[in-house]
Amino acid sequence: MNTTHIILQGLEPIHQRYQQLLQEIADIASAGNVVKLNDSAARFEQVSLDTDAWVSIQELCFKAELDVTALDKKLSLSDFKLLAMDMDSTLITIECIDEIADMQGLKPQVAEITEAAMRGELEFQESLTRRVALLKGLDALALQRVYDERLQLSLGADKMLKALQQAGLKTLLVSGGFTFFTDRMKSRLQLDYTHSNLLEIDHGKLTGKVSGIIVDADEKQRTVERICAELGVTGKQAIVMGDGANDLKMMSVSGLSVAFRAKPVVRAKADVAFNFVGLDGILNLF
Incomplete structure (x- = not known):
């Protein structure tokens, strides 16, 4: 070593x-x-x-x-220009889709698919399509309930973000979750960029489908690379944080990859793994 x-x-x-x-x-x-x-x-x-x-x-x-x-x-913070984060179970403590499903009484079925996808046992697009289909007919007001009642920032997230933003890093939230939540996180935390999936809603009800490109592992990587290009920096000037198998591709193009409360397959490949401390633990590396 x-x-x-x-x-x-x-x-x-x-x-x-x-x-x-x-x-x-x-x-x-x-x-x-x-x-x-x-x-x-x-x-x-x-x-x-x-x-x-x-x-x-x-x-x-x-x-x-x-x-x-x-x-x-x-490491010096001046070596980095972008912080890219997964949302569910990384920036926030919950898997939003599992909590939405709980409003339908379907959390165990959806959570089982989520876990398999995060471990890398199930292709993400297939897993998302199957999970969202189970939400068909749910009142869209359930999304606001999840945000109001269940969504919490992960330990140390606020401290980490403030320190890295103060150091001049741009911030990207790229998620296989949904725009309903990433839009609110962007406003609440003053993030620079977000990219996630758009849930299709018709007459106030979820249709069981997503609109547009599904944000899977490949799309996450493309997004990090696109934002780096916009900023005129390389992937090696990005810090990328995630917890599931669909984060590995975007983590692979980064200068520093951070696995947070992650699945074993992600911990094994990341530069840094935090199993116990909060997201602000990254500050001790600089």
Whole structure:
């Protein structure tokens, strides 16, 4: 492994509670220096890691419910110009379509399809078409109820967005979810760009169909590339966050990919995986 430092962070103060673990990690990594970033984060510098040592550290941290990231260089926010995010279960805590389905009494059936798609076991377009079809006849007012009653930002989302926006990054919300929600997120969080699926509504009822291009994995990647081109930057100047298999293609063109509360297939391929800390954990990497 070509690693210069690792960053450890948790939801609670780590420097007192995990003192023994911190020392154990420093020994395994042959760390030349340990820097306290804040009460909940530390950076181990000048580390020497082989694959076995890195696996051991990951296992120790996961057991302690701490997130650990290995980086081959120190990152600067000035290296990045765009933050691209998935919405459902990434920027927000829910899968909107599952909660809409709950209004129909169909949440278990829809959630099962959602999970299969997120794990990569089912092609996204097929999964979306099947799930939306189950919503046929539902009063469109259910969308507002989901937004008002169930939609919450993920832990640390607000802090992360404010910091990255203040640093000058443009923001893109690209989602296999629906414009009803991404439009409201754009206004609420002052995002620069959004792209998602349009639910077809007729006489106040959902028709069970989506209008236009389905935002699947390929469309997500194309969107990130298109926005980068508009900004005159490369994909390597983008940070991309997601949690499901349909996020992998857009994550693959980024300079920094972040898996948040993600499926194993996504965690394995991302540069950074946050299983415990909030989205603002990314700030400790810079």
